[in-house]
Amino acid sequence: xxxxxxxxxxxxxxxxxxxxxxxxxxxxxxxxxxxxxxxxxxxxxxxxxxxxxxxxxxxxxxxxxxxxxxxxxxxxxxxxxxxxxxxxxxxxxxxxxxxxxxxxxxxxxxxxxxxxxxxxxxxxxxxxxxxxxxxxxxxxxxxxxxxxxxxxxxxxxxxxxxxxxxxxxxxxxxxxxxxxxxxxxxxxxxxxxxxxxxxxxxxxxxxxxxxxxxxxxxxxxxxxxxxxxxxxxxxxxxxxxxxxxxxxxxxxxxxx
Amino acid sequence: xxxxxxxxxxxxxxxxxxxxxxxxxxxxxxxxxxxxxxxxxxxxxxxxxxxxxxxxxxxxxxxxxxxxxxxxxxxxxxxxxxxxxxxxxxxxxxxxxxxxxxxxxxxxxxxxxxxxxxxxxxxxxxxxxxxxxxxxxxxxxxxxxxxxxxxxxxxxxxxxxxxxxxxxxxxxxxxxxxxxxxxxxxxxxxxxxxxxxxxxxxxxxxxxxxxxxxxxxxxxxxxxxxxxxxxxxxxxxxxxxxxxxxxxxxxxxxxxxxxxxxxxxxxxxxxxxxxxxxxxxxxxxxxxxxxxxxxxxxxxxxxxxxxxxxxxxxxxxxxxxxxxxxxxxxxxxxxxxxxxxxxxxxxxxxxxxxxxxxxxxxxxxxxxxxxxxxxxxxxxxxxxxxxxxxxxx
Ligand SMILES: Cc1cc2nc3c(=O)[nH]c(=O)nc-3n(C[C@H](O)[C@H](O)[C@H](O)COP(=O)(O)OP(=O)(O)OC[C@H]3O[C@@H](n4cnc5c(N)ncnc54)[C@H](O)[C@@H]3O)c2cc1C
Numbered sequence: 067x068x069x070x071x072x073x074x075x076x077x078x079x080x081x082x083x084x085x086x087x088x089x090x091x092x093x094x095x096x097x098x099x100x101x102x103x104x105x106x107x108x109x110x111x112x113x114x115x116x117x118x119x120x121x122x123x124x125x126x127x128x129x130x131x132x133x134x135x136x137x138x139x140x141x142x143x144x145x146x147x148x149x150x151x152x153x154x155x156x157x158x159x160x161x162x163x164x165x166x167x168x169x170x171x172x173x174x175x176x177x178x179x180x181x182x183x184x185x186x187x188x189x190x191x192x193x194x195x196x197x198x199x200x201x202x203x204x205x206x207x208x209x210x211x212x213x214x215x216x217x218x219x220x221x222x223x224x225x226x227x228x229x230x231x232x233x234x235x236x237x238x239x240x241x242x243x244x245x246x247x248x249x250x251x252x253x254x255x256x257x258x259x260x261x262x263x264x265x266x267x268x269x270x271x272x273x274x275x276x277x278x279x280x281x282x283x284x285x286x287x288x289x290x291x292x293x294x295x296x297x298x299x300x301x302x303x304x305x306x307x308x309x310x311x312x313x314x315x316x317x318x319x320x321x322x
Numbered sequence: 323x324x325x326x327x328x329x330x331x332x333x334x335x336x337x338x339x340x341x342x343x344x345x346x347x348x349x350x351x352x353x354x355x356x357x358x359x360x361x362x363x364x365x366x367x368x369x370x371x372x373x374x375x376x377x378x379x380x381x382x383x384x385x386x387x388x389x390x391x392x393x394x395x396x397x398x399x400x401x402x403x404x405x406x407x408x409x410x411x412x413x414x415x416x417x418x419x420x421x422x423x424x425x426x427x428x429x430x431x432x433x434x435x436x437x438x439x440x441x442x443x444x445x446x447x448x449x450x451x452x453x454x455x456x457x458x459x460x461x462x463x464x465x466x467x468x469x470x471x472x473x474x475x476x477x478x479x480x481x482x483x484x485x486x487x488x489x490x491x492x493x494x495x496x497x498x499x500x501x502x503x504x505x506x507x508x509x510x511x512x513x514x515x516x517x518x519x520x521x522x523x524x525x526x527x528x529x530x531x532x533x534x535x536x537x538x539x540x541x542x543x544x545x546x547x548x549x550x551x552x553x554x555x556x557x558x559x560x561x562x563x564x565x566x567x568x569x570x571x572x573x574x575x576x577x578x579x580x581x582x583x584x585x586x587x588x589x590x591x592x593x594x595x596x597x598x599x600x601x602x603x604x605x606x607x608x609x610x611x612x613x614x615x616x617x618x619x620x621x622x623x624x625x626x627x628x629x630x631x632x633x634x635x636x637x638x639x640x641x642x643x644x645x646x647x648x649x650x651x652x653x654x655x656x657x658x659x660x661x662x663x664x665x666x667x668x669x670x671x672x673x674x675x676x677x678x679x680x681x682x683x684x685x686x687x688x689x690x691x692x693x694x695x696x697x698x699x700x701x702x703x704x705x706x707x708x709x710x711x712x713x714x715x
Binding site: 080133134137138141252253254255256258259262 | 327329342343345346347350353354382383384385388394396397398402406
């Protein structure tokens with residue numbers, strides 16, 4: 067199986083973030099890491115390759131720094147990488163990012179494309195789905211398990227409240243992968259050395275510009291939520307108050 | 323799990339001095355240590371247990387002999403190797419010691435002084451962690467002055483017969499092979515290295531108990547009584563005290579990185595603690611000038627130590643490093659780490675002495691690190707000898 071994994075570089079989860087001057091995004095000088103669900107998508111692709119053979123290709127868009135996620139993926143065992151390299155890619159919405167990817171891989175023949183379920187920064191959960199639509203391929207989201215079948219694949223989707231759905235689908239297909247579905251491997255030191263010699267194709271903004279349109283989605287403003295203090299007294303019989311308290315802790319404070 | 327999660331220490335954009343690969347190596351090692359060593363290290367330290375279960379996973383990542391070429395080794399640069407060492411010692415000096423011995427004191431001498439057969443036989447197995455090694459230089463009566471060693475090798479037919487005692491030998495009782503340094507009687511007492519399989523008759527190893535430092539690493543005494551080894555077990559290219567000192571140079575270099583890791587662990591823990599702990603007027607102790615003085619001292623010294631060892635690493639990669647460069651890095655960085663451990667311990671107050679926090683463990687570990695591989699003072703004398711041209715040993 068030939069699998070493409072879309073991977074994004076995002077600000078580190080516990081990095082202190084500062085807003086940039088426009089107030090619409092964060093400053094560049096933070097630490098970055100691989101978007102978490104994408105790491106699981108890569109792991110799943112590597113496991114599928116180990117089982118069924120084939121090739122794992124990784125793709126990302128973003129400035130030079132984003133190349134780090136590709137190097138890490140190559141060090142973990144991906145065969146080659148594609149980097150849509152330009153600062154401008156950071157500002158694209160999911161629709162345009164998917165268009166750029168579709169254009170960059172138009173000469174390739176993949177059986178499967180994996181993306182992470184969503185990105186830890188924007189959280190759109192759209193890029194994979196839009197990419198499938200652009201390619202005219204079937205897709206399935208929140209994937210926890212992939213089994214090869216005679217006609218294609220069977221996937222396990224996570225639904226709400228502990229329910230799962232099993233879907234049979236043909237190939238080629240796009241799957242968005244859930245975090246935590248496998249155990250991530252480490253890059254080995256030898257892998258890191260070998261990654262240097264693996265092919266990395268760079269794609270410029272100009273090469274995909276023709277298919278891009280205006281962003282359909284735009285971040286107007288980012289701000290730190292204002293802290294408010296609110297004290298509420300619950301009154302009534304103990305059992306009733308306890309019920310209300312649980313309700314509030316679950317739905318308002320969201321700690322349960 | 324530890325009370326505070328390690329966040330890395332980078333005051334002066336040190337990371338911008340590293341290549342992408344160097345950062346990836348460092349981050350990989352950091353993640354591995356965070357996932358695999360941090361959750362168990364306090365238990366190991368309490369029990370005085372070497373976490374043997376980590377040998378295989380560390381081998382799989384390529385941690386053993388990482389800077390050697392071929393034989394399954396990763397062929398890392400010296401800076402990359404150093405960054406791995408730093409992350410390991412951020413976890414624990416004992417575990418780092420184990421890796422240093424396996425890599426710099428066992429694999430390196432076989433690689434450098436060994437015959438092709440010895441390399442083929444031992445290096446792949448040591449790299450995979452299937453075989454473990456130890457390095458026997460120090461003796462009960464000869465530490466800083468190894469040239470006085472009493473261990474002797476005598477050529478009898480096509481064998482060597484070894485007799486002597488070695489002391490303070492890391493990994494002694496878990497080793498499959500010992501690199502033993504001995505004076506060869508028929509070569510005018512020239513010091514040479516020998517590979518001694520530890521199951522040979524006459525070879526005994528016993529652990530040193532009651533050690534309050536490097537408790538997660540095995541330290542042993544070795545006794546060799548008429549141990550017969552084939553002459554092919556001599557490391558053919560070893561000759562003179564210079565040979566073991568070349569090994570120590572490798573290990574000391576790693577230690578100078580490692581100490582930065584231990585210091586980072588202490589400092590980062592103390593910084594986080596000082597922001598949470600409140601005393602007087604409900605203010606965090608970090609708001610007191612005396613606490614800030616300690617934090618400022620530590621971050622300055624850690625930053626200087628990072629720059630020092632990185633420069634030594636770059637010189638080493640360029641083939642230009644001298645032993646007295648490494649002495650400066652080992653001496654300064656271990657001293658600095660020990661001071662950071664003490665200051666951090668102070669900042670944590672009573673909590674500083676408990677093993678809910680890593681600081682006291684690092685402090686106790688660093689006492690050994692200060693002593694082994696040339697004591698702090700011996701490195702002072704090496705630097706002094708270089709700048710004055712006068713030996714003061
Ligand atoms: C946990 C641990 C693990 C070790 N692992 C190994 C190992 O794997 N292999 C191995 O071979 N060794 C190992 N060692 C031994 C270590 O290298 C020695 O302890 C070290 O070289 C110091 O020797 P010593 O302990 O005999 O101290 P000594 O040499 O007796 O020194 C005692 C003190 O005297 C000072 N001193 C000595 N000579 C002078 C001088 N000329 N001028 C001024 N001051 C001087 C020293 O600086 C020190 O402060 C280990 C030690 C420890 C603690």
